[in-house]
Amino acid sequence: xxxxxxxxxxxxxxxxxxxxxxxxxxxxxxxxxxxxxxxxxxxxxxxxxxxxxxxxxxxxxxxxxxxxxxxxxxxxxxxxxxxxxxxxxxxxxxxxxxxxxxxxxxxxxxxxxxxxxxxxxxxxxxxxxxxxxxxxxxxxxxxxxxxxxxxxxxxxxxxxxxxxxxxxxxxxxxxxxxxxxxxxxxxxxxxxxxxxxxxxxxxxxxxxxxxxxxxxxxxxxxxxxxxxxxxxxxxxxxxxxxxxxxxxxxxxxxxxxxxxxxxxxxxxxxxxxxxxxxxx
Numbered sequence: 001x002x003x004x005x006x007x008x009x010x011x012x013x014x015x016x017x018x019x020x021x022x023x024x025x026x027x028x029x030x031x032x033x034x035x036x037x038x039x040x041x042x043x044x045x046x047x048x049x050x051x052x053x054x055x056x057x058x059x060x061x062x063x064x065x066x067x068x069x070x071x072x073x074x075x076x077x078x079x080x081x082x083x084x085x086x087x088x089x090x091x092x093x094x095x096x097x098x099x100x101x102x103x104x105x106x107x108x109x110x111x112x113x114x115x116x117x118x119x120x121x122x123x124x125x126x127x128x129x130x131x132x133x134x135x136x137x138x139x140x141x142x143x144x145x146x147x148x149x150x151x152x153x154x155x156x157x158x159x160x161x162x163x164x165x166x167x168x169x170x171x172x173x174x175x176x177x178x179x180x181x182x183x184x185x186x187x188x189x190x191x192x193x194x195x196x197x198x199x200x201x202x203x204x205x206x207x208x209x210x211x212x213x214x215x216x217x218x219x220x221x222x223x224x225x226x227x228x229x230x231x232x233x234x235x236x237x238x239x240x241x242x243x244x245x246x247x248x249x250x251x252x253x254x255x256x257x258x259x260x261x262x263x264x265x266x267x268x269x270x271x272x273x274x275x276x277x278x279x280x
Contacts, residue, residue, distance in 0.1 A: 153177035
Protein backbone atom coordinates (compact mmCIF):
# COMPACT_ATOMS: atom_id res chain seq x y z
CA UNK A 1 0.00 0.00 0.00
CA UNK A 2 2.86 2.23 0.73
CA UNK A 3 4.29 1.62 -2.70
CA UNK A 4 1.07 2.65 -4.39
CA UNK A 5 0.87 5.92 -2.48
CA UNK A 6 4.22 7.26 -3.74
CA UNK A 7 3.37 7.47 -7.46
CA UNK A 8 0.10 9.17 -6.57
CA UNK A 9 1.98 11.98 -4.78
CA UNK A 10 4.26 12.51 -7.77
CA UNK A 11 1.35 12.67 -10.13
CA UNK A 12 -0.23 15.39 -7.98
CA UNK A 13 2.90 17.57 -8.04
CA UNK A 14 3.41 17.39 -11.80
CA UNK A 15 0.35 19.35 -12.83
CA UNK A 16 1.26 22.15 -10.40
CA UNK A 17 4.66 22.66 -12.02
CA UNK A 18 3.13 22.69 -15.46
CA UNK A 19 0.62 25.33 -14.49
CA UNK A 20 3.35 27.57 -13.06
CA UNK A 21 5.39 27.19 -16.18
CA UNK A 22 2.37 27.98 -18.33
CA UNK A 23 1.62 31.11 -16.36
CA UNK A 24 5.21 32.27 -16.54
CA UNK A 25 5.20 31.73 -20.26
CA UNK A 26 1.99 33.71 -20.62
CA UNK A 27 3.37 36.62 -18.55
CA UNK A 28 6.58 36.76 -20.57
CA UNK A 29 4.65 36.75 -23.78
CA UNK A 30 2.45 39.59 -22.57
CA UNK A 31 5.43 41.65 -21.53
CA UNK A 32 7.11 40.99 -24.85
CA UNK A 33 3.96 42.08 -26.66
CA UNK A 34 3.77 45.28 -24.60
CA UNK A 35 7.40 46.36 -25.33
CA UNK A 36 6.83 47.31 -29.02
CA UNK A 37 3.72 49.27 -28.08
CA UNK A 38 5.55 51.21 -25.37
CA UNK A 39 8.48 51.86 -27.66
CA UNK A 40 6.15 53.10 -30.37
CA UNK A 41 4.33 55.41 -27.93
CA UNK A 42 7.65 56.73 -26.66
CA UNK A 43 8.83 57.46 -30.20
CA UNK A 44 5.59 59.26 -31.03
CA UNK A 45 5.88 61.34 -27.86
CA UNK A 46 9.52 62.16 -28.55
CA UNK A 47 8.70 63.06 -32.14
CA UNK A 48 5.91 65.40 -31.03
CA UNK A 49 8.15 67.06 -28.43
CA UNK A 50 10.95 67.43 -30.95
CA UNK A 51 8.57 68.90 -33.50
CA UNK A 52 7.28 71.37 -30.94
CA UNK A 53 10.80 72.38 -29.96
CA UNK A 54 11.93 72.74 -33.56
CA UNK A 55 8.93 74.88 -34.40
CA UNK A 56 9.46 77.14 -31.39
CA UNK A 57 13.23 77.64 -31.51
CA UNK A 58 13.44 79.82 -34.66
CA UNK A 59 10.40 81.89 -33.74
CA UNK A 60 11.55 83.23 -30.38
CA UNK A 61 14.94 84.76 -31.45
CA UNK A 62 13.50 86.21 -34.67
CA UNK A 63 10.60 87.80 -32.82
CA UNK A 64 12.97 89.25 -30.22
CA UNK A 65 15.23 90.69 -32.92
CA UNK A 66 12.27 92.28 -34.67
CA UNK A 67 11.10 93.88 -31.44
CA UNK A 68 14.58 95.13 -30.59
CA UNK A 69 15.04 96.45 -34.13
CA UNK A 70 11.78 98.35 -34.03
CA UNK A 71 12.59 99.82 -30.63
CA UNK A 72 16.05 100.87 -31.83
CA UNK A 73 14.64 102.48 -34.96
CA UNK A 74 12.03 104.35 -32.95
CA UNK A 75 14.66 105.55 -30.47
CA UNK A 76 16.97 106.72 -33.28
CA UNK A 77 14.12 108.53 -35.01
CA UNK A 78 13.20 110.28 -31.78
CA UNK A 79 16.83 111.30 -31.17
CA UNK A 80 17.13 112.62 -34.73
CA UNK A 81 13.94 114.60 -34.23
CA UNK A 82 15.31 116.19 -31.06
CA UNK A 83 18.55 117.15 -32.80
CA UNK A 84 16.67 118.71 -35.71
CA UNK A 85 14.45 120.71 -33.37
CA UNK A 86 17.47 121.86 -31.37
CA UNK A 87 19.27 122.97 -34.55
CA UNK A 88 16.20 124.84 -35.80
CA UNK A 89 15.76 126.58 -32.46
CA UNK A 90 19.43 127.58 -32.39
CA UNK A 91 19.23 129.12 -35.86
CA UNK A 92 15.94 130.84 -35.04
CA UNK A 93 17.38 132.46 -31.92
CA UNK A 94 20.55 133.68 -33.67
CA UNK A 95 18.60 134.99 -36.66
CA UNK A 96 16.23 136.78 -34.31
CA UNK A 97 19.16 138.71 -32.80
CA UNK A 98 20.37 139.67 -36.27
CA UNK A 99 16.91 140.85 -37.33
CA UNK A 100 16.44 142.96 -34.21
CA UNK A 101 19.91 144.49 -34.59
CA UNK A 102 19.24 145.41 -38.23
CA UNK A 103 16.09 147.26 -37.22
CA UNK A 104 17.99 149.50 -34.81
CA UNK A 105 18.78 153.12 -35.79
CA UNK A 106 22.35 153.63 -37.09
CA UNK A 107 23.44 155.75 -34.14
CA UNK A 108 22.05 153.39 -31.48
CA UNK A 109 23.71 150.14 -30.43
CA UNK A 110 20.78 147.94 -29.44
CA UNK A 111 21.19 144.80 -27.34
CA UNK A 112 17.77 143.07 -27.23
CA UNK A 113 16.52 141.33 -24.12
CA UNK A 114 15.99 137.58 -23.82
CA UNK A 115 12.23 138.12 -23.94
CA UNK A 116 12.52 140.07 -27.22
CA UNK A 117 14.73 137.42 -28.77
CA UNK A 118 12.45 134.59 -27.66
CA UNK A 119 9.35 136.35 -28.98
CA UNK A 120 10.97 137.04 -32.35
CA UNK A 121 12.30 133.46 -32.64
CA UNK A 122 9.01 131.91 -31.58
CA UNK A 123 10.53 129.99 -28.67
CA UNK A 124 10.53 130.26 -24.89
CA UNK A 125 13.18 132.14 -22.90
CA UNK A 126 14.15 128.78 -21.42
CA UNK A 127 15.00 127.57 -24.93
CA UNK A 128 17.20 130.63 -25.49
CA UNK A 129 19.26 129.89 -22.39
CA UNK A 130 19.35 126.19 -23.18
CA UNK A 131 21.59 127.03 -26.15
CA UNK A 132 23.48 130.02 -24.70
CA UNK A 133 24.88 130.60 -21.24
CA UNK A 134 23.93 134.29 -21.33
CA UNK A 135 22.98 137.06 -23.75
CA UNK A 136 26.58 137.99 -24.42
CA UNK A 137 27.27 134.46 -25.64
CA UNK A 138 24.25 134.79 -27.90
CA UNK A 139 25.52 138.07 -29.35
CA UNK A 140 28.94 136.54 -29.97
CA UNK A 141 27.29 133.71 -31.93
CA UNK A 142 25.26 136.25 -33.90
CA UNK A 143 28.38 138.29 -34.69
CA UNK A 144 30.10 135.21 -36.09
CA UNK A 145 27.28 134.88 -38.64
CA UNK A 146 28.58 137.86 -40.60
CA UNK A 147 31.82 136.05 -41.45
CA UNK A 148 30.44 134.47 -44.68
CA UNK A 149 29.15 137.88 -45.76
CA UNK A 150 32.57 139.42 -45.26
CA UNK A 151 34.20 136.64 -47.24
CA UNK A 152 31.78 137.23 -50.12
CA UNK A 153 32.74 140.91 -50.42
CA UNK A 154 36.38 140.85 -49.33
CA UNK A 155 37.30 137.83 -51.43
CA UNK A 156 36.95 139.25 -54.97
CA UNK A 157 39.98 140.83 -56.64
CA UNK A 158 38.88 143.16 -59.46
CA UNK A 159 41.60 143.22 -62.13
CA UNK A 160 40.26 145.68 -64.71
CA UNK A 161 43.06 147.33 -66.70
CA UNK A 162 41.67 150.79 -66.00
CA UNK A 163 42.28 152.17 -62.52
CA UNK A 164 38.94 154.01 -62.48
CA UNK A 165 37.07 150.73 -63.04
CA UNK A 166 38.90 149.02 -60.21
CA UNK A 167 38.19 151.93 -57.87
CA UNK A 168 34.49 151.83 -58.79
CA UNK A 169 34.31 148.08 -58.11
CA UNK A 170 36.03 148.37 -54.74
CA UNK A 171 33.66 151.15 -53.72
CA UNK A 172 30.69 149.02 -54.77
CA UNK A 173 31.90 145.98 -52.84
CA UNK A 174 32.74 147.91 -49.67
CA UNK A 175 29.51 149.91 -49.61
CA UNK A 176 27.37 146.77 -49.99
CA UNK A 177 29.38 144.95 -47.31
CA UNK A 178 29.26 147.76 -44.79
CA UNK A 179 25.56 148.43 -45.24
CA UNK A 180 24.74 144.76 -44.79
CA UNK A 181 26.79 144.15 -41.66
CA UNK A 182 26.53 147.62 -40.09
CA UNK A 183 24.14 146.86 -37.17
CA UNK A 184 25.88 143.63 -36.17
CA UNK A 185 29.32 145.19 -36.66
CA UNK A 186 28.47 147.98 -34.24
CA UNK A 187 27.32 145.46 -31.60
CA UNK A 188 30.44 143.34 -32.21
CA UNK A 189 32.73 146.33 -31.69
CA UNK A 190 30.80 147.23 -28.55
CA UNK A 191 31.31 143.72 -27.14
CA UNK A 192 34.88 143.28 -28.36
CA UNK A 193 36.36 144.80 -25.22
CA UNK A 194 35.28 141.80 -23.16
CA UNK A 195 35.18 138.99 -25.73
CA UNK A 196 38.49 137.76 -27.16
CA UNK A 197 36.66 135.74 -29.83
CA UNK A 198 35.08 138.88 -31.28
CA UNK A 199 38.45 140.66 -31.16
CA UNK A 200 39.91 137.79 -33.17
CA UNK A 201 37.07 137.89 -35.71
CA UNK A 202 37.38 141.64 -36.17
CA UNK A 203 41.15 141.30 -36.59
CA UNK A 204 40.66 138.71 -39.33
CA UNK A 205 38.28 141.00 -41.21
CA UNK A 206 40.75 143.89 -41.00
CA UNK A 207 43.53 141.71 -42.41
CA UNK A 208 41.30 140.49 -45.26
CA UNK A 209 40.23 144.06 -46.14
CA UNK A 210 43.82 145.29 -46.22
CA UNK A 211 44.93 142.34 -48.38
CA UNK A 212 42.17 143.11 -50.89
CA UNK A 213 43.32 146.72 -51.23
CA UNK A 214 46.95 145.66 -51.69
CA UNK A 215 46.04 143.10 -54.38
CA UNK A 216 43.60 145.24 -56.36
CA UNK A 217 45.97 148.21 -56.56
CA UNK A 218 49.15 146.16 -56.92
CA UNK A 219 49.99 147.63 -60.38
CA UNK A 220 50.09 151.15 -58.94
CA UNK A 221 51.83 150.12 -55.72
CA UNK A 222 54.59 148.41 -57.68
CA UNK A 223 55.65 151.76 -59.13
CA UNK A 224 56.81 153.22 -55.81
CA UNK A 225 59.58 152.27 -53.40
CA UNK A 226 58.98 150.03 -50.36
CA UNK A 227 58.61 152.87 -47.83
CA UNK A 228 56.17 154.79 -49.99
CA UNK A 229 54.31 151.57 -50.80
CA UNK A 230 53.57 150.77 -47.15
CA UNK A 231 52.43 154.34 -46.48
CA UNK A 232 50.14 154.27 -49.51
CA UNK A 233 48.62 150.94 -48.48
CA UNK A 234 47.92 152.35 -45.01
CA UNK A 235 46.13 155.41 -46.39
CA UNK A 236 44.13 153.43 -48.97
CA UNK A 237 43.15 150.89 -46.33
CA UNK A 238 42.00 153.66 -43.97
CA UNK A 239 39.99 155.39 -46.69
CA UNK A 240 38.12 152.17 -47.53
CA UNK A 241 37.77 150.95 -43.95
CA UNK A 242 34.64 150.29 -41.93
CA UNK A 243 35.56 153.13 -39.56
CA UNK A 244 35.58 155.67 -42.39
CA UNK A 245 32.30 154.40 -43.83
CA UNK A 246 30.58 154.34 -40.44
CA UNK A 247 31.77 157.87 -39.75
CA UNK A 248 30.31 159.06 -43.05
CA UNK A 249 26.98 157.38 -42.33
CA UNK A 250 26.52 158.12 -38.61
CA UNK A 251 28.63 161.17 -37.79
CA UNK A 252 28.35 163.14 -41.03
CA UNK A 253 24.87 161.80 -41.85
CA UNK A 254 25.81 161.07 -45.46
CA UNK A 255 23.51 158.96 -47.61
CA UNK A 256 24.79 155.77 -49.24
CA UNK A 257 25.29 157.48 -52.67
CA UNK A 258 27.04 160.41 -51.00
CA UNK A 259 29.29 158.10 -49.00
CA UNK A 260 30.20 156.21 -52.18
CA UNK A 261 31.10 159.47 -53.87
CA UNK A 262 33.34 160.51 -50.99
CA UNK A 263 35.11 157.15 -50.94
CA UNK A 264 35.64 157.25 -54.71
CA UNK A 265 37.20 160.72 -54.46
CA UNK A 266 39.50 159.63 -51.64
CA UNK A 267 40.83 156.59 -53.48
CA UNK A 268 41.21 158.46 -56.75
CA UNK A 269 43.15 161.32 -55.18
CA UNK A 270 45.45 158.99 -53.25
CA UNK A 271 46.30 156.90 -56.29
CA UNK A 272 46.79 160.01 -58.44
CA UNK A 273 50.04 160.59 -56.58
CA UNK A 274 51.51 157.40 -58.00
CA UNK A 275 53.78 157.93 -61.05
CA UNK A 276 52.55 156.58 -64.36
CA UNK A 277 55.65 154.47 -64.78
CA UNK A 278 57.90 152.68 -62.35
CA UNK A 279 60.80 154.77 -61.13
CA UNK A 280 64.26 153.48 -61.75
